[in-house]
Amino acid sequence: MTTSRPFGRALCAMITPFTDAGELDLDGARNLADHLVAEGCDGLVLNGTTGESPTTSDAEKTALVRAVVEAVGNRASVVAGVGSADTRHTVELAQAAEAAGADGVLVVTPYYSRPPQTAVEAHFRRVADAVGIPLMLYDIPGRTGTRIEPDTLMRLAGHPRIVAVKDCAYDLLGSTKVIARTSLAYYSGSEELNLPLYAVGGAGFVSTVANVAPRQLRAALDAYDAGQVAEAARLNQLTAPLAELMMASGLPGTVTVKALIDAGPVREPLQPAGREATDVLRRAYEELLASTSSPSGV
Template sequence: MTTTRPFGRALCAMITPFTAAGALDLPTAQKLAARLVSEGCDGLVLNGTTGESPTTSDAEKTALVRAVREAVGSAAHVVAGVGSADTRHTVELARAAEQAGADGLLVVTPYYSRPPQPAVEAHFRTVADATDLPVMLYDIPGRTGTRIEPETMLRLAKHPRIAAVKDCANDLLGATKVISRTDLAYYSGSEEMNLPLYAVGGAGYVSTVANVAPRQVRAVLDAYDAGDTAQAARLNHLLLPLTELMMASGLPGTVTAKALMDAGPVREPLQPAGREATDGLREAYEALLRG
């Protein structure tokens, strides 16, 4: 087992800014991307769950990748979400992202159709074969309905362009098994797992909370790398109230992140956070800043 970091260590699952009228807001996206990098993000994951990918068009996805690439240059890795329920469509999105300047691809398990594991494996191989970019598999069975089973991960790890996993399966045993037997870079996709997964050989995280608290999310792993595990745990505990409200309050992370940011509305069917939820989020955020 070798801990590799093909996309950096501290990645933000970036929101997609919209104007008040609901159009894609590229200038705000560029400003946000630059700020996140300046505050410690090694990479930006675009057009994922937090980026509202189900409600953005193919053209909007490509335009966002191109704009963020222009904004951050070579200062951060740009990973483009290209997943869909259709293998052919996913390949088209992957090729468009490559042409737009992405450094890598985030590919989610095909959803709704609930393909068996051989079909899941075939889907990822087909997409990985379609471009020259490294691939991050996105294992989020709570949304897709289908797990990428550890045995499937072990087989996919042999593909030369399948380099990483965004892990939202919340199965530390399964993740540790794959980490111990492959060179796949495991990135936590659930903030409460950032530190535990890192401690067993994970590569880092892809965080929604990092949209609003990039320095604080990164500081946990910085402390761990410095050998101060007690400080890492303390900082992780400080993040917990905000993480819980943003990610486990019954509202999607996109909604809670945008409630704390000047990044425009969410797109329907999502609805903005109500006043009570927003007030609670702001209180937790301010408490985190106070330390």
Template sequence: MTLIASPSGPPPRPFGRALCAMVTPFTASGALDLDRAQRLAAELVAGGCDGLVLNGTTGESPTTTDAEKAALVRAVRDALGPGVALVAGVGTADTAHTVELARQAERAGADGLLVIPPYYSRPPQAAVEAHFRRVADATGLPLALYDIPGRTATRIEPETVLRLAEHPRIVAVKDCAYDLLGSTKVLARTSLAYYSGCEEMNLPLYAIGGAGFISTVANVAPGRMRAVLDAFDAGDTALAARLNQLTIGLAELMMASGLPGTVTVKALLDAGPVREPLQPAGRETVDGLRAAYEELVKGPVQEPTTLL
């Protein structure tokens, strides 16, 4: 497909603005549910998503097989056709395995790759840089670096990002580093597209030149998440701030409740169970999530109410 073109001025948006880190639906028995995945993908795009990230952490990539990952990309591509950006998560702790997953994702129809630093082994920055270059050289797809040291225990330091930005296929960053100063410095010196990967940073990062977001909460509220960016782009920053406040209550419940976003999303969607070691949310948590969700989706758009 032809990726969404950058606007006439900065920032670049190689995958659009509003992306959802989509959950991977399973059947009641725990098998991959491709029919439900296709329906969910179509619903998310109809609800306002420019693109989808498949096989990310929210998509339970640690517990899906390589074959399941490829099948999911193929199924969603078949359902959506060529007009929607599909970014495949291919990160592992093993460079060779990551390269193979990248090539597999390209064959399956992905438009881009999302790659984390190798986790657990905590490689030094020179090795982190070499890892990303190996993956970027392995396919013809554009690549987004995923900086999330809270999960990987390894930061992609800003100076490393600056060097990697010289690679023609490294085009974006999914930013979960909580370092707005570092992100600002890279934005000022490169043409990399910065996507917020943490809902509370969506508007702040966008306001300093970010490209948009890759959101877990967008699984259940894609239109409301996108509306924040729409208001900002229309020049109504006060409305953007109010809309952002409206989404934060639900985001906090879903992302800071002690449960992974995958669990809370699946508590709100008909997307099947989670795979172990994850466990489903308890009834009290589900009831709280549903109450907040109902207030978010049914409340007035311009006059946010307190969700917590």
């Protein structure tokens, strides 16, 4: 096992800001990216589902990558989501992201069609062969309907440009096995597993909650790296209530993030959070800020 962090440790699955009229807000994206990096993110993942990729055009995706790369420079890695259910389209998106300056691409398993593992493997190899930048594979069977099986991941690890996994498979045993037998960098895509996955050799996280609490999420990893395991657990526990509300309350993470920060509306079919849900989120967010601004906090 080689513990590598090709895209950093603390990555934010960044939302896509829109204007009040629902158009792409590139100035808002630049400002948000700059803020997230200043608050401790060393990587930004754009054009994922948190970034409302199903409702942004290919041209908007490319413009967003260019704007954020311009804003953060070499202060953070920029990974562009390029996943689709169509291999040819995924390749086109990956090549466009590379041309726009992305440091890597996030490629999700083709969804809905539920291809067998041989086809899943061929899909990822086809994308990796088409670009010169590294890939992070996105394993989220609860959304795609298809797992990237551990044996498939171990074969794909031999490709020189397949370097990382965003792990939302909820299989810590399987992930531990792949981490132990390959050099793939494992990033938690589920906030409740950020610290457990890190403890078994993970590289860090790709987090939706990091849009609103980047410093607090990173603090748990910093404490763990410093050998302060109990402190890492305490800091991780402080973020759990907000993470649960944002990610497991029945509302999409994009909606809960935009209820907490000023980044414009969501695009349909998403709908904004209601007043009651927003008030609950706001209270939990303020409690987290209060608990981590004291001398014993973050």
